Amino acid sequence: MRFDEVVQTAETVASTRSRLAKVDALAGLLARLEPDEIAPAVGFLTGKPRQGRIGVGWRGIGAAMGDAADAPTLDVLDVDAALDRLASVEAGTGSSAERAGALRALTARATAAEQDLLARIILGELRTGALEGVLLDAIARAADRPVASVRRAAMLSGDLGDTARLALTGTAADLDAVGLVVGRPVLPMLAATAPTVADAVGQTGEASVxxxxxxxxxQAHRRGDEVRVFTRNLADITHRLPEVVEVVRGLPVESAILDGETLSLDEHGAPRPFQDTMARFGADASREAVLHPWFFDVLHVDGRDLIDEPLAARLAELERIAPDHRIPGVVTADAAIAEQVSRDALGAGHEGVVVKAIESPYAAGRRGSSWVKVKPVHTYDLVVLACEWGSGRRTGWLSNLHLGALDPDGEFGEPGGFVMVGKTFKGLTDDLLRWQTERFPEIEVRRTAGTVWVAPVTVVEIAIDGVQRSTRYPGGVALRFARVKQYRDDKRPEEADTIQTLRALLRG
Structure with missing residues (x-):
């Protein structure tokens, strides 16, 4: 298949707000792909090539974009092979030149529309509205398979491209046979947000608070003595967390998949700041700070899959195999007891509580109403859209952040894009100002005299006192007293909080 067909489909999907029209366009493309083209094409449509990060930034892309080809000649597999070559370039003397040469060779064969899509794929900035939920529906349509079967296979395999290939080329039984595999990461279950503990308990009923x-x-996987540890984004970081590996290897099981958190504690057993945990979490070599694992769920134990069993059964197994490493909690339907757990958590230096319906299964990759997080201060993960140059003491530093919330369905703009909801310069330390000033020009897309506009890839956790109605911003909502808590390098922009979540605070 010509790569241009992928380009045209992406443009069609971006130009409509109709979910049905998106599914029709994507299903039509998927049905025409050859088997070895399916996984690469799915990666192109979602802006997540199967090669992962290529190591090329905005400057590299800009330098490689010469005159465009007059007519499309690239095939899907041509582009996939070119990305293989780019990803295989090893760091070292001459690597930048080698990567630039390979990129120029690719873009020289591309039309202007193909160059634009290639740039967004390589940078991970494809905004077509072809979100994974829509694409899952399209895969089911093209393969004539139940959506539930396709969704479950994608969640348990953690690989949308492989799921599409299996659905389109395999049998229904092949698709339904996809299950948990120890050593293969699973998309994590996510939590919704509630303003109070009482509201959360009202949603869930009896719950583990x-x-x-x-x-x-x-996410920790163990088979025999082999242990692997993955991030929320399914990256393998086993070599970075020897202390976590040691704990998991010491559990009284032969095989297990556990879900939890790791954090650094101070000498009194209190949690260190998140930045300390992430500094150690992201290190390739062991550092002085030790990370302690705490588990809140178990998905598999010794040949028994637990994801479809109620949380009560999973917690019983977790208590049996890892009693010393369980996150503290209480099972209750009483809001007053749940409030006390929240006060205890805050008193111990933690963020708040997560309220989990005790009868709920583990919904991998989903954010539903079964898990609800409650923090005393509203904090939301937003995306940096631009940054203004500072004045006074901050002259010469990029300071005031423009903040955007995710708009998954395009209610206020481009589907899958971001809607500006406010600005802030509060909470920024000198270290963060220095980091911003170095980082944001590297992902710059344009600038004016006072502002650098950046690719929307940087997630930042923002604390607010609430929101207010606004005619200034397209989403109709503006942040009140926003301040920076921390950058979240562990989160992707598509994991940011939505404009709908912020608008719900108006009703609250």
């Missing part, structure tokens, strides 16, 4: 730790999400 657990401390919400200010740590980094981990």
């Amino acid at each position: 657990e401390f919400k730790l200010d740590g980094a999400r981990i």
Whole structure:
């Protein structure tokens, strides 16, 4: 298949707000792909090539974009092979020139529309509205398979491209046979947000009310003596967390998949700031700070899959195999008891609580109403859209952040894009100002005299006192007293909080 067909489909999807029209366009493309083209094409449509990060930034892309080809000649597999070559370039003397040469060779064969899509794919900035939920529906349509089967296979495999290939080329039984595999990461279950503990308990009924730790999400897999640890984004970081590996290897099981958090503690057993955890979490070599694992769920134990069993059964197994490493919590339907757990969590230096319906299964990759997080201060993960140059003491530094919330369905703009909801320069330390000033020009897309506009890839956790109605911003809502808590390098922009979540605070 010509790469231009992928380009045209992406443009069609971006130009409509109709979910049905998006599904029709994507399903039509998927049905025409050859088997070996399916996984690469899915990666192109979602802006997540199967090669992962290529190591090329905005400047590299800009330098490589010469005159465009007059007519499309690239095939899907041509582009996939070119990305293989780019990803295989090893760091070292001459690597930049080699990568630039390979990129120029690719873009020289591309039309202007193909160059634009290639740039967004390589940078991970494809905004077509082809979100994974829509694409899952399209895969089911093209393969004539139940949506539930396709969704479950994608969640348990963690690989949308492989799921599409299996659905389109395999049998229904092949698709339904996809299950948990120890050693293969699973998309994590996510939590919704509630303003109060009472509201959360009202949504869930009887629930496990657990401390919400200010740590980094981990998923630990063990088979025999082999242990692997993954991030919330399914990256393998086993070599970075020897202390976590040691704990998991010491559990009384032969095989297990555990979900939890890891964080660094001070000498009194209190949690260190999130930045300390992430500094250690992201290190390739062991550092002085030790990370402690705390688990809140178990998905598999010794040949028994637990994801479809109620949380009560999973917690019983977790208590049996890892009693010393369980996140503290209480099972209750009483809001007053749940409030006390929240006060205990805050008193211990943690963020708040997560309230989990005790009869709920583990919904991998989903954010529903079964898990609800509650923090005493509203904090939301937003995306940096631009940054203004500072004045006074901050002259010469990029300071005031423009903040955007995710608009998954395009209610206020481009589907899958971001809607500006406010600005802030509060909470920025000198270290963060220095980092911003170095980082944001590297992902710059344009600038004016006072502002650098950046690719929307940087997630930042923002604390607010609430929101207010606004005619200034397209989403109709503006942040009140926003301040920076921390950058979230462990989160992707598509994991940011939505404009709908912020608008719900108006009703609250």
